[in-house]
Amino acid sequence: xxxxxxxxxxxxxxxxxxxxxxxxxxxxxxxxxxxxxxxxxxxxxxxxxxxxxxxxxxxxxxxxxxxxxxxxxxxxxxxxxxxxxxxxxxxxxxxxxxxxxxxxxxxxxxxxxxxxxxxxxxxxxxxxxxxxxxxxxxxxxxxxxxxxxxxxxxxxxxxx
Amino acid sequence: xxxxxxxxxxxxxxxxxxxxxxxxxxxxxxxxxxxxxxxxxxxxxxxxxxxxxxxxxxxxxxxxxxxxxxxxxxxxxxxxxxxxxxxxxxxxxxxxxxxxxxxxxxxxxxxxxxxxxxxxxxxxxxxxxxxxxxxxxxxxxxxxxxxxxxxxxxxxxxxxxxxxxxxxxxxxxxxxxxxxxxxxxxxxxxxxxxxxxxxxxxxxxxxxxxxxxxxxxxxxxxxxxxxxxxxxxxxxxxxxxxxxxxxxxxxxxxxxxxxxxxxxxxxxxxxxxxxxxxxxxxxxxxxxxxxxxxxx
Numbered sequence: 001x002x003x004x005x006x007x008x009x010x011x012x013x014x015x016x017x018x019x020x021x022x023x024x025x026x027x028x029x030x031x032x033x034x035x036x037x038x039x040x041x042x043x044x045x046x047x048x049x050x051x052x053x054x055x056x057x058x059x060x061x062x063x064x065x066x067x068x069x070x071x072x073x074x075x076x077x078x079x080x081x082x083x084x085x086x087x088x089x090x091x092x093x094x095x096x097x098x099x100x101x102x103x104x105x106x107x108x109x110x111x112x113x114x115x116x117x118x119x120x121x122x123x124x125x126x127x128x129x130x131x132x133x134x135x136x137x138x139x140x141x142x143x144x145x146x147x148x149x150x151x152x153x154x155x156x157x158x159x160x
Numbered sequence: 161x162x163x164x165x166x167x168x169x170x171x172x173x174x175x176x177x178x179x180x181x182x183x184x185x186x187x188x189x190x191x192x193x194x195x196x197x198x199x200x201x202x203x204x205x206x207x208x209x210x211x212x213x214x215x216x217x218x219x220x221x222x223x224x225x226x227x228x229x230x231x232x233x234x235x236x237x238x239x240x241x242x243x244x245x246x247x248x249x250x251x252x253x254x255x256x257x258x259x260x261x262x263x264x265x266x267x268x269x270x271x272x273x274x275x276x277x278x279x280x281x282x283x284x285x286x287x288x289x290x291x292x293x294x295x296x297x298x299x300x301x302x303x304x305x306x307x308x309x310x311x312x313x314x315x316x317x318x319x320x321x322x323x324x325x326x327x328x329x330x331x332x333x334x335x336x337x338x339x340x341x342x343x344x345x346x347x348x349x350x351x352x353x354x355x356x357x358x359x360x361x362x363x364x365x366x367x368x369x370x371x372x373x374x375x376x377x378x379x380x381x382x383x384x385x386x387x388x389x390x391x392x393x394x395x396x397x398x399x400x401x402x403x404x405x406x407x408x409x410x411x412x413x414x415x416x417x418x419x420x421x422x423x424x425x426x427x428x429x430x431x432x433x434x435x436x437x438x439x440x441x442x443x444x445x446x447x448x449x450x451x452x453x454x455x456x
Contacts, residue, residue, distance in 0.1 A: 001166070003167075019161065020164060020166070020167045021161040021162045021163070021164040022161060022162075023162070026161075042200070043197060043200055044193055044196070044197065044261075044264070044265060045262075045353050047262070047264060050264055053267075056238075056267040057263060057264045057267060058264050058267055058268055059193075059264045059265070062192060062193060062196040062197065062200075063192065063196075063268070064162070064164075064167065064192070064196075064209075066167050066169075067169075067192070067211060067213065069169075111263070111264075129263075129352075130263060132262050132263065132351065132352030132353070133261070133262025133263045133264040133265065133352065133353065134262075
């Protein structure tokens with residue numbers, strides 16, 4: 001059955017008819033064309049479909065679109081400024097070559113944005129834990145952690 | 161597309177109970193991180209889902225007038241991990257909450273779901289067992305309170321009357337946490353996104369001079385058909401001095417009280433080894449938290 005839902009997607013209010021059996025991943029990709037949201041494991045394990053729901057990272061593949069009614073969603077498409085300037089997390093991913101095949105990248109960027117939005121800084125070990133809901137089969141995570149450290153890093157002794 | 165027949169959203173406990181009664185076979189869902197996987201695996205088909213994620217009365221952590229801690233069943237693991245009340249009074253539960261799934265899972269998965277799914281591997285359960293937590297259930301016939309030690313009846317099975325009852329809160333009575341120290345140790349193949357191969361929790365109270373066990377509770381997950389306590393070992397250890405003999409008594413006792421099985425995750429033999437080893441480590445960690453020193 002089709003149900004009408006209201007969302008704020010990347011800052012824009014949208015009214016949508018969605019199938020109640022449909023995941024948020026499918027709604028964002030197929031109805032709104034937001035293909036940065038990747039379909040990986042589709043079981044909440046790999047993190048490729050991660051979006052921010054009211055500012056918190058969630059696996060959109062195991063979240064029904066009807067549950068998101070009335071909430072706010074942010075995807076990678078909502079990060080770039082009008083002048084084309086990248087989000088600091090995206091820029092750091094570019095500078096550290098934290099991308100290989102790119103499939104895990106949008107999800108990791110969104111978790112990175114969530115971490116940056118916390119306004120705090122983190123040690124490398126803390127960052128490892130914070131990105132533990134993402135699988136990357138190319139990079140070995142080192143450059144991803146380097147990129148995150150550029151923006152939100154803190155050394156063990158408390159210095160930046 | 162998920163195999164869903166109909167979805168409903170309840171805004172109150174009363175509405176959730178009315179929806180349950182009106183739709184026999186309907187499934188309550190909060191964060192959905194287990195229910196959605198059950199649908200994926202074809203274990204739940206043609207589902208009627210009643211969402212309780214918008215029921216404010218079952219969300220949040222509070223300290224009641226009498227000092228008891230009440231955790232709303234719809235509280236997500238992230239909020240439990242960050243709660244000052246939980247970190248201050250029962251840090252082992254905060255730690256256990258942070259062992260569930262991944263950050264994304266913990267943003268939506270709830271402690272109520274972890275209990276009601278009845279999984280033998282549920283990360284929040286061993287420490288709740290060791291804390292003698294109590295569960296508040298709401299039903300059309302009224303509310304009742306059940307000890308968490310009486311809640312699980314088999315793999316995926318609980319005393320919750322499906323279709324008629326709803327878990328509203330987890331209560332940790334003041335006398336069960338004040339002056340007591342706990343620990344939870346999870347063993348898995350990896351550190352994140354992992355179902356426990358085995359989990360061990362200890363909650364203990366030391367005597368005034370911190371050289372003896374005044375009281376101890378020991379609980380395990382994935383060591384039998386339900387998460388379980390080791391009552392005989394607890395009784396045997398009570399009053400013992402903090403020595404190597406106490407540790408040995410725990411190792412020898414717990415092994416008699418568990419019934420782990422072979423599964424593709426681990427053999428029975430490995431689980432028995434883990435029961436001894438993690439039991440000991442959980443004991444040592446809790447004793448250290450309590451300010452005691454074990455003289456081996």
